[in-house]
Amino acid sequence: MRISVTGCGYLGAVHASAMAQLGHDVVGIDVDAAKIDRLAAGEPPFFEPGLPDLLTESTASGRLRFTTDAAAAANATVHFVAVGTPQTADGNAADLRYVDAAIDGLLPHIGPGHTVVGKSTVPVGTAARLAERVKATGARLAWNPEFLREGFAVDDTVEPDRLVYGVEAGDDSSVAVLDEVYEHALGLGTPRIVTDFATAELVKVSANAFLATKISFINAMAEIAEATGADVTQLADAIGHDARIGRRFLNAGVGFGGGCLPKDIRAFTARADELGRGDAVAFLKEVDAINLRRRKRVVDLATAELGGSVVGRKVAVLGVTFKPNSDDVRDSPALDVAVSLKGLGANVVATDPKGIENARSRHPQLDYVDDVNEALRGADLVILVTEWAEYRQLDPAAARTLVAMPTIIDGRNTLDRDAWVGAGWRYRGMGRD
Numbered sequence: 406m407r408i409s410v411t412g413c414g415y416l417g418a419v420h421a422s423a424m425a426q427l428g429h430d431v432v433g434i435d436v437d438a439a440k441i442d443r444l445a446a447g448e449p450p451f452f453e454p455g456l457p458d459l460l461t462e463s464t465a466s467g468r469l470r471f472t473t474d475a476a477a478a479a480n481a482t483v484h485f486v487a488v489g490t491p492q493t494a495d496g497n498a499a500d501l502r503y504v505d506a507a508i509d510g511l512l513p514h515i516g517p518g519h520t521v522v523g524k525s526t527v528p529v530g531t532a533a534r535l536a537e538r539v540k541a542t543g544a545r546l547a548w549n550p551e552f553l554r555e556g557f558a559v560d561d562t563v564e565p566d567r568l569v570y571g572v573e574a575g576d577d578s579s580v581a582v583l584d585e586v587y588e589h590a591l592g593l594g595t596p597r598i599v600t601d602f603a604t605a606e607l608v609k610v611s612a613n614a615f616l617a618t619k620i621s622f623i624n625a626m627a628e629i630a631e632a633t634g635a636d637v638t639q640l641a642d643a644i645g646h647d648a649r650i651g652r653r654f655l656n657a658g659v660g661f662g663g664g665c666l667p668k669d670i671r672a673f674t675a676r677a678d679e680l681g682r683g684d685a686v687a688f689l690k691e692v693d694a695i696n697l698r699r700r701k702r703v704v705d706l707a708t709a710e711l712g713g714s715v716v717g718r719k720v721a722v723l724g725v726t727f728k729p730n731s732d733d734v735r736d737s738p739a740l741d742v743a744v745s746l747k748g749l750g751a752n753v754v755a756t757d758p759k760g761i762e763n764a765r766s767r768h769p770q771l772d773y774v775d776d777v778n779e780a781l782r783g784a785d786l787v788i789l790v791t792e793w794a795e796y797r798q799l800d801p802a803a804a805r806t807l808v809a810m811p812t813i814i815d816g817r818n819t820l821d822r823d824a825w826v827g828a829g830w831r832y833r834g835m836g837r838d
């Protein structure tokens with residue numbers, strides 16, 4: 406099929422490349438000329454495992470190209486919209502200006518036989534509003550939310566858990582178009598849910614709300630564990646054996662961040678308020694509050710470990726990205742902790758395998774080093790906040806020889822506590838001693 410993808414960020418660049426690899430003819434469109442230049446040169450503008458090969462293969466095949474010219478969409482008949490929907494600067498709601506601009510850009514180039522497919526995460530009601538504008542051209546609109554995880558984006562796109570199509574009643578033609586787009590995944594037996602716009606939009610935000618709630622639930626248990634001497638990791642293992650609960654997404658620590666979970670639960674709350682149903686999801690405010698308290702917990706632990714003041718002390722912060730295997734620092738708990746400690750007067754030295762460039766552009770006041778050993782050298786305190794394999798595999802005995810004071814806060818409960826204690830370290834976990 407001939408496909409355009411408007412918005413070539415973490416979602417759109419992967420979607421465009423994967424669709425081309427699956428045999429479709431794809432053009433990626435973005436307003437960011439620097440990003441488009443890099444993509445066109447086969448160079449991903451961000452770190453995502455598997456994307457470099459996918460991009461090289463797809464561009465070499467001649468089935469994938471990138472442009473800043475929205476008119477390029479005229480050659481396609483299926484038009485994905487994958488632009489950002491960030492939190493507004495002055496509130497919790499989703500900022501829809503990029504979605505509206507993307508639709509504005511497409512309208513002159515679409516008509517009968519074309520299908521516009523929303524992928525961005527939007528407040529319920531958005532698709533119905535946009536459908537009127539799209540239908541005025543003779544084209545149709547479908548909403549097809551995306552569930553990929555950064556770090557696994559390529560696999561999640563090629564082999565998704567499920568496909569959700571939001572369409573207007575009786576719009577069999579959009580369903581047929583999407584079935585053709587996703588022929589590969591459907592051939593693997595991927596479940597496909599065909600529903601209305603509102604349900605499709607809500608499936609997306611409720612999935613993220615559920616994941617955020619699961620993480621904050623275990624972090625709430627961590628708070629209680631901290632007050633009682635219980636061990637939240639053992640607790641998670643024990644409750645996780647119950648298949649109704651499940652062990653996944655029960656890792657207590659510094660909490661969730663990234664470009665989606667935090668802003669999506671806030672946008673959901675804002676939209677529910679607009680609908681007069683704020684009470685129904687009021688618990689998400691608590692989910693958010695629990696999550697933010699975990700960042701403060703790490704800062705408070707650091708202060709306590711340094712005897713009540715961090716001023717002038719060297720703190721090595723391992724990790725700046727919101728999770729491993731990504732260079733994304735949007736709403737990163739790790740970076741938040743580093744910035745808070747710097748604000749309190751600590752001499753923070755942060756390191757990360759992939760995120761330093763993005764972190765530096767947001768927070769140039771921090772000191773960054775590429776080499777983890779350099780970060781550790783002379784440190785009065787070490788804080789692991791992003792569980793990159795490099796940090797999980799650190800040799801505690803070798804690390805011990807580098808630091809000034811052997812104290813480590815394991816903000817992700819990811820290290821072998823006994824090994825670190827055995828090598829002479831003072832170990833502080835999250836919700837466990």
Ligand SMILES: NC(=O)C1=CN([C@@H]2O[C@H](COP(=O)(O)OP(=O)(O)OC[C@H]3O[C@@H](n4cnc5c(N)ncnc54)[C@H](O)[C@@H]3O)[C@@H](O)[C@H]2O)C=CC1
Nearest residue numbers: 412413414415416435436437488489490503506507525526
């Ligand atoms: N990052 C992720 O893992 C996932 C993201 N989503 C959702 O997908 C959407 C996009 O997210 P990301 O890719 O992370 O954001 P992003 O910020 O990485 O990418 C958005 C891209 O859209 C471009 N853009 C903005 N306005 C445009 C316009 N008028 N025309 C063309 N391009 C335009 C920007 O320059 C940017 O490259 C959001 O709604 C997000 O919630 C959904 C699932 C996964």
Ligand SMILES: O=C(O)[C@H]1O[C@H](OP(=O)(O)OP(=O)(O)OC[C@H]2O[C@@H](n3ccc(=O)[nH]c3=O)[C@H](O)[C@@H]2O)[C@H](O)[C@@H](O)[C@@H]1O
Nearest residue numbers: 551552553554555620654655656660661662663665727728
């Ligand atoms: O809408 C989105 O953009 C995406 O948001 C999340 O994906 P992602 O943000 O890539 O990352 P996750 O793996 O969900 O992790 C989110 C945050 O939760 C944290 N987390 C995760 C699991 C856990 O047990 N504990 C925990 O603190 C991670 O460290 C990270 O900061 C969802 O998992 C995707 O399904 C969704 O498509």
